[in-house]
Amino acid sequence: QQPVQSPQAVILREGEDAVINCSSSKALYSVHWYRQKHGEAPVFLMILLKGGEQKGHEKISASFNEKKQQSSLYLTASQLSYSGTYFCGTEFGDDKIIFGKGTRLHILP
Amino acid sequence: GAGVSQSPSNKVTEKGKDVELRCDPISGHTALYWYRQSLGQGLEFLIYFQGNSAPDKSGLPSDRFSAERTGGSVSTLTIQRTQQEDSAVYLCASSFTSGRNYEQYFGPGTRLTVT
Numbered sequence: 001q002q003p004v005q006s007p008q009a010v011i012l013r014e015g016e017d018a019v020i021n022c023s024s025s026k027a028l029y030s031v032h033w034y035r036q037k038h039g040e041a042p043v044f045l046m047i048l049l050k051g052g053e054q055k056g057h058e059k060i061s062a063s064f065n066e067k068k069q070q071s072s073l074y075l076t077a078s079q080l081s082y083s084g085t086y087f088c089g090t091e092f093g094d095d096k097i098i099f100g101k102g103t104r105l106h107i108l109p
Numbered sequence: 110g111a112g113v114s115q116s117p118s119n120k121v122t123e124k125g126k127d128v129e130l131r132c133d134p135i136s137g138h139t140a141l142y143w144y145r146q147s148l149g150q151g152l153e154f155l156i157y158f159q160g161n162s163a164p165d166k167s168g169l170p171s172d173r174f175s176a177e178r179t180g181g182s183v184s185t186l187t188i189q190r191t192q193q194e195d196s197a198v199y200l201c202a203s204s205f206t207s208g209r210n211y212e213q214y215f216g217p218g219t220r221l222t223v224t
Binding site: 032034041042043044047087089094095096097098099100101102 | 153157165200204211215216218
């Protein structure tokens with residue numbers, strides 16, 4: 001049931017774009033996205049509910065494709081502050097959140 | 110309070126002892142989550158409280174783990190007869206929903222080391 005995140009790691013230059021995918025083998029009710037910097041607690045980015053919506057947060061947005069059971073996180077014109085590990089958390093309507101293994105993002109100046 | 114607070118920030122305990130971890134959520138947040146994160150690993154969901162409803166405890170790793178939330182506010186996570194594999198950072202988060210707006214905030218975590 002653990003969602004699969006891809007890629008596992010990505011290195012970008014400042015200003016480049018990135019997409020992080022989160023795929024589930026089971027029908028999703030909602031997807032949560034978080035960013036965690038080394039040695040810090042995670043920071044909640046956004047939640048997407050089933051319905052195929054897209055949400056935005058600064059230059060970070062996400063989509064939720066119910067048919068594909070997948071969510072994608074889009075980082076545009078990446079900034080140094082975007083570096084960290086991104087986790088998706090999937091919920092199947094039972095109030096439990098199952099997290100992917102994370103995607104490590106490193107932004108080079 | 111300004112944010113979610115957790116205490117203690119660090120706890121070192123001997124194998125077999127009981128420990129109690131505390132979480133003070135943001136005032137007015139009706140939902141509270143407990144997670145744990147082992148060194149270098151991802152996030153593991155433990156339990157979720159919504160208001161005064163009884164939580165689903167099936168996410169807790171073993172029957173040595175229990176959690177309470179008193180008065181819909183402060184929560185305690187208790188680990189009995191601690192084992193070395195319980196060593197991790199225990200994170201608490203609280204959330205708020207208003208219409209289609211949802212926000213979730215994490216506390217700084219309690220680092221538990223079982224020796």
